[in-house]
Amino acid sequence: AQSVAQPEDQVNVAEGNPLTVKCTYSVSGNPYLFWYVQYPNRGLQFLLKYITGDNLVKGSYGFEAEFNKSQTSFHLKKPSALVSDSALYFCAVRGYNTDKLIFGTGTRLQVFP
Amino acid sequence: DGGITQSPKYLFRKEGQNVTLSCEQNLNHDAMYWYRQDPGQGLRLIYYSQIVNDFQKGDIAEGYSVSREKKESFPLTVTSAQKNPTAFYLCASRGELGNQPQHFGDGTRLSIL
Numbered sequence: 001a002q003s004v005a006q007p008e009d010q011v012n013v014a015e016g017n018p019l020t021v022k023c024t025y026s027v028s029g030n031p032y033l034f035w036y037v038q039y040p041n042r043g044l045q046f047l048l049k050y051i052t053g054d055n056l057v058k059g060s061y062g063f064e065a066e067f068n069k070s071q072t073s074f075h076l077k078k079p080s081a082l083v084s085d086s087a088l089y090f091c092a093v094r095g096y097n098t099d100k101l102i103f104g105t106g107t108r109l110q111v112f113p
Numbered sequence: 114d115g116g117i118t119q120s121p122k123y124l125f126r127k128e129g130q131n132v133t134l135s136c137e138q139n140l141n142h143d144a145m146y147w148y149r150q151d152p153g154q155g156l157r158l159i160y161y162s163q164i165v166n167d168f169q170k171g172d173i174a175e176g177y178s179v180s181r182e183k184k185e186s187f188p189l190t191v192t193s194a195q196k197n198p199t200a201f202y203l204c205a206s207r208g209e210l211g212n213q214p215q216h217f218g219d220g221t222r223l224s225i226l
Binding site: 009032034036041042043044045046049051090099100101103104105106 | 117119144146153154155156158161163171203205212214215216217218219220222
C-alpha cells in the first residue's frame, strides 16, 4: 500500500536560515512525488514534483527537494527562509499505475523574523 | 484566467439535510477529485472522476455522492448519512499526462448548525 510520512508536525526556523521539511514514502514501483503549500483558508498550491531524472528538483519560490531512493525520502529545502514562507506544507505520492494521490498529514512551517 | 472555482466558500448544514458543493474548472482537464481535510489528518480522497459520466469511490465515500455530467463540473453532495460532515472540502483537477500535478480550488468550509 502507498503511504507518506511527514514526521514533524511543526518546523520552526529563523528568517534567513536554511529550512528542511521532511518526507518519507512507501510505494510499489517508481514514485511520482509532489510538494504542495497551503495558506490559511486556501487550497493547495503546487510547489514541485519528482518524476524521474535528476535527484535535485527545483520548484517555485526558491524551494527545492532532494529525492533519495535508498532512503525513500523526498525532503523539501530552501537555502534562506522568509517570514512569508510560513504555511502548511504537504508531501504527496502517486504510484505508477494508479491515479490516487496519497498525502502526508502536513508540516506547519513557522519562520520567525 | 484558468482555474478551479469552488462555491460557496462557507456552508452550513442542518440535521437531516443534504447539501451540494460546487466545483467548476476551465482548465479543460479530464480528471477531477474531491478531498476532505480535517486538522492533523491531511487530505483524504472522497471521489474521483477520470472522464465524463464516470467516477470512482475514494477512501471515504460513505455519506457522499457525486455526478460528472459535464467535463468542467464535478459537484459533491454531502448527504444526511454523513454523520460528521464538518470539514474543509477541496476540489482538484489534473491534465491528461500521468505525471501532471493536481490543481486545487480554494475550498468550501462546511459546518453543522
